[in-house]
Amino acid sequence: MSVTKCLWCSRVFTPRGSGGKRQRFCRPACLHALDADGLRYIEVALADGALTVSDLRNAPSATRARSDDRDAATRADTRPLPGIWP
Numbered sequence: 001m002s003v004t005k006c007l008w009c010s011r012v013f014t015p016r017g018s019g020g021k022r023q024r025f026c027r028p029a030c031l032h033a034l035d036a037d038g039l040r041y042i043e044v045a046l047a048d049g050a051l052t053v054s055d056l057r058n059a060p061s062a063t064r065a066r067s068d069d070r071d072a073a074t075r076a077d078t079r080p081l082p083g084i085w086p
């Protein structure tokens, strides 16, 4: 059985074997921590002017293109948000 490292806390864990989306977090609390800190990060970037609401609304979203929709995946804009992600 394979193990992986939690994206948030770096703890090594064994992902569930029941299928579905690839598990990147060892527990729900780590996913929620990422959501909360990501939101705070965006709020600061908006307040600082490093990010605009327009940037967010026009940003590519990985959830918009399903992996089995090759045309949508091809159309997806993969540019990083300015000043947010490398």
Ligand SMILES: [Zn+2]
Binding pocket: 006, 007, 008, 009, 010, 011, 025, 026, 027, 030
């Ligand atoms: Zn974790």
